[in-house]
Structures are given as structure tokens and as C-alpha cells.
Amino acid sequence: MNLMRWSARLTGAPWRAAPPTADEPVTVPGPRDPVVPPGLLDPCELELLNDQRDVLRRLPAPVAVTYGPQHQLGYANRAYRELFGTRTIGLPAADALPELSTLGVLPLLDQVLRSGRPRAVKARCILGLNGSRYYNISCVPLGADTNAPIGVLVFAAEVTDQVQAAGRLREAERRQREAAVTLQHSLLPQKLEQPADLRVAATYQPGGADAAVGGDWYDVIGIEGGRTALVIGDVMGRGLRAAAVMGQLRTAVRAYARLDLPPDRVMGLLDGLAMEIDANQIATCAYAVWDPATHSLHYASAGHLPLLLRCPDGTVLRGEEQNGPPLGTGGGTHLSHTLRLLPGTTGVLYTDGLVERREEDIDQGLDQLARTLAGATGTPDVVCSRLLRAMGVTAEHDDDVAVLAFQVPLEPGASGV
The missing domain is CATH 3.30.450.20 (PAS domain)
Structure with missing residues (x-):
């Protein structure tokens, strides 16, 4: 030697x-x-x-x-x-x-x-x-x-100095993550509105200790004419910044919803707002309005994953995939779509953390989610829990997840969902 x-x-x-x-x-x-x-x-x-x-x-x-x-x-x-x-x-x-x-x-x-x-x-x-x-x-x-x-x-x-510096960095990251989680939870609805003609439930699961908090959110908003707006979104990025942008977009959606604007118009306004908030920050969003008078769901998407619907016979359908561009990209065209929902239909809106896995095509996750939803009977809160469990979402998951489930009530005298 x-x-x-x-x-x-x-x-x-x-x-x-x-x-x-x-x-x-x-x-x-x-x-x-x-x-x-x-x-x-x-x-x-x-x-x-x-x-x-x-x-x-x-x-x-x-x-x-x-x-x-x-x-x-x-x-x-x-x-x-x-x-x-x-x-x-x-x-x-x-x-x-x-x-x-x-x-x-x-x-x-x-x-x-x-x-x-x-x-x-x-x-x-x-x-x-x-x-x-x-x-x-x-x-x-x-x-x-x-x-x-x-x-x-x-x-x-x-290497004492290096170890201690790494420990201080981990502690700072832990405190920042706790602050982001606290902010995230404070910006999400503390209690969902419960319309008389639509059953709804939602859940949010932050990522594990090694995953920074993202900007996932959901909301349920009552609007004129007995209608209900359903919203889910995902701000790209992690940490306090993503959570703060999410809070601003959620507040804006609530304001736009009460102006009784069509879903595509709401997406257009949010797109402009997202660019003003941070030109380097983009988000995806799906916005739907349930009208019980016509049993119709009017919705638009800004780069978000497709809506899934479980029909009363157990068939699972994907919503229209002709999405507009994500929020914050500017200049895109967003389209509104309309679906007529039968009594007993269950719908699910979700963020990509539910279906996206490393080294796996996202279509595989979507197919697995559709199969899971086909057998996920029960109330919306039960559906949310079953989807998280079946998709392997735990407290150590590497991404945050938001799920919003809604259900059209059966007609009086009909059998349960």
C-alpha cells in the first residue's frame, strides 16, 4: 500500500x-x-x-x-x-x-x-x-x-460539524413542514356544506415525513337555485408557497362561484389570477356544478385528472377528457361539459397523489382506481376511505392526496347504493 x-x-x-x-x-x-x-x-x-x-x-x-x-x-x-x-x-x-x-x-x-x-x-x-x-x-x-x-x-x-449541520437542516425542514401542514389544514374547509339533494364527503392526506406538503385542495359551495359547486385542485410544487397559492385560488373560486358563472368562465378567470399570483406557479383544477332540478352536472377542467362516475349498475365512466390547459399557463381555452346523472350515481374528484406512482404509467393508476370504485359501495365518506386504502395511501405516502366524493340520492323507495 x-x-x-x-x-x-x-x-x-x-x-x-x-x-x-x-x-x-x-x-x-x-x-x-x-x-x-x-x-x-x-x-x-x-x-x-x-x-x-x-x-x-x-x-x-x-x-x-x-x-x-x-x-x-x-x-x-x-x-x-x-x-x-x-x-x-x-x-x-x-x-x-x-x-x-x-x-x-x-x-x-x-x-x-x-x-x-x-x-x-x-x-x-x-x-x-x-x-x-x-x-x-x-x-x-x-x-x-x-x-x-x-x-x-x-x-x-x-464529521461532527457535518452531522450537526445535517441535523439542524432536518429540524428546520421539520418545522417548515409542520407550518405548511398547519397552513394547509387551515385553508381547507373545516366542515363541508351538506346540500339536501346531494351527499358529499372529502378527505385530505398529507404526504409522509419525507414528502413536503403540496397545494391540494377541495371545496363544496352552495350557490343560487339550490345548486352546488364542487371543486378540487392541485398547485404544483411543495411547501409553504404552494399552500399559500392554494389558499388564494380557493378563495377566488368561492367568489367566482357565487357570481353564477359557467364552469369554463370560472376556469378562465382562475387562469388569469394564477398568472398574477406567480407566473412560475401552475395548478390544475376541476370545477363542477350540480343542478338537482335537471339532474345535470356541468363541469370544466384545467389540466386536471378525469372525473370518475360509478353508475347505479356498477359501471364506472370517465368524464370528458378534453381538458383545457392548467391554470397559470395563460391564453388557453376551457370548455364546459354536461352530464345527466341517474339517482344512485357516485362521483369522485381526486388529485394525482391518489393514482400516480413512480416508474408506473399513470393510466395504470387510473385503471386501478376505476376498478376500486366499481366495488366501493356505501356513503361518500365510506367511498373516500375505501379508495385511500385500496390505492395504498398511508401516513407515509410520498405525496399528498385529496379526494372529494359525491352521491346523487336514490329516489324514495329505491334500494341502497
Whole structure:
């Protein structure tokens, strides 16, 4: 092993040469050492270990050298002894270096001798007089022939600052996520309106701890003539910004709905507003108006996933897929569509977190959702729960999910849905 070349790549504290001291002996096995098989170390290898002593004692980081199949301790520099205390030269590592077992390093010594390749562990915590300190510990083969190492060099590079910085970053991200979740929940309806002629339920599931909160939202709005507006949307992006944009769009939808505008007109106004809020932020949205007088659903979509309808006979239909462009893109044309719904029909509006999976075509998720909806009988709140469960949405899901389910009541005397 070319120690000088390898040492130049070591990470940790900067080089600071320390003067050699007489109290740092190096012990290597003699040719008749009963612990080491005869012939393990030839004169060249003995000379190699002695030559490395002067280099190792100058390293500011903790270093120890073991030799032989039992990993007897041959050397521990001052930094190693200051970190772990005095160590007895010549004893097997299991006895001389008990800290290696605690840190999970001891098994690596065998691996290095067998393979001739370095092994390492990262960010191991060591409790000292100055509190917790963290080290990356490397085990490197020693010997003129790396195919048959005579020993192992154990090197500890301190990474306390990096670990603590990463911890502070994680804590800041946790606080930001909690703030975003709180904002998200505060902007969603605390209680859905419940029209007399339409049953509705909705649910929102934030992503897991590793997923930043997005801008999913839903709403149910009563408008003139006994009609009901149903809204679902998804602001692209994550974090507080997405949640804040979502809140502004939701407020605008409520205002536009009460102006009794057709769905395509509402989408056009939202598109312009989204561009004013943030030209770099886009969103998808579906807006539908249920008219109980005509049993009609009028709706428009701005780049959102298709509406799914479960007919009373269990057939599942997808809404018109001729969508307008997402909100915030500007200049697009949005179209209104009309569907007549039979009593007992169940409809579902949802965001992409429900059906989108990594390395999987979204059509597969849509097909699975349609199959699930076909058998998801019950009230809208039951339907929401069944869809989340069947689609594998849990508290650790990698994206937030919003689902809005509505159901046209059966005629009096008809059988249940």
C-alpha cells in the first residue's frame, strides 16, 4: 500500500504535523511470535510497518494499526489514545480495541483481510468529555500485496460539524413542514356544506415525513337555485408557497362561484389570477356544478385528472377528457361539459397523489382506481376511505392526496347504493 498517496485523500481535520514523541512505540510480531503463524511477516513487511510509524504519528486524526488474523494491536497514535484512552499493544482487537465492537467496526477487519479491499462506516457517535462526536471510520488493508494484507489501518475522520449541520437542516425542514401542514389544514374547509339533494364527503392526506406538503385542495359551495359547486385542485410544487397559492385560488373560486358563472368562465378567470399570483406557479383544477332540478352536472377542467362516475349498475365512466390547459399557463381555452346523472350515481374528484406512482404509467393508476370504485359501495365518506386504502395511501405516502366524493340520492323507495 502506498500510504502517502492514500493519506492525501483522507477527510477530516486539516494536516497539522505533531513532533514525534518517545512514548509512541510500535509493536510488530517477531518471527517466533506464537500468536502469529510463522512466516506471516517477512523482513520487507516488517520494514514497511516501521516506515509507516513516522507517517501515522503525524496524522492529527485517530489512527490504529492491527496485524494478523486476530487483529492484534500494533500501534495507536496519540489522537487515538486521547479519544479512547490507553490501549494495550499486542492484544487482539476484541480485547485491546473494545470501541471497535461498539461502533460496529470489528467485523470489517475480517472483511478487509479476506478481500484486500477497504471498508468503512459513516457518522458513528462517540461519547467523550466534550459531548457527542461523530466519525467516519475507514479500515484499509496494509501490506506490500493488497491481495494478501498483513494488517489493517483503522482511520477515524471527524464529521461532527457535518452531522450537526445535517441535523439542524432536518429540524428546520421539520418545522417548515409542520407550518405548511398547519397552513394547509387551515385553508381547507373545516366542515363541508351538506346540500339536501346531494351527499358529499372529502378527505385530505398529507404526504409522509419525507414528502413536503403540496397545494391540494377541495371545496363544496352552495350557490343560487339550490345548486352546488364542487371543486378540487392541485398547485404544483411543495411547501409553504404552494399552500399559500392554494389558499388564494380557493378563495377566488368561492367568489367566482357565487357570481353564477359557467364552469369554463370560472376556469378562465382562475387562469388569469394564477398568472398574477406567480407566473412560475401552475395548478390544475376541476370545477363542477350540480343542478338537482335537471339532474345535470356541468363541469370544466384545467389540466386536471378525469372525473370518475360509478353508475347505479356498477359501471364506472370517465368524464370528458378534453381538458383545457392548467391554470397559470395563460391564453388557453376551457370548455364546459354536461352530464345527466341517474339517482344512485357516485362521483369522485381526486388529485394525482391518489393514482400516480413512480416508474408506473399513470393510466395504470387510473385503471386501478376505476376498478376500486366499481366495488366501493356505501356513503361518500365510506367511498373516500375505501379508495385511500385500496390505492395504498398511508401516513407515509410520498405525496399528498385529496379526494372529494359525491352521491346523487336514490329516489324514495329505491334500494341502497
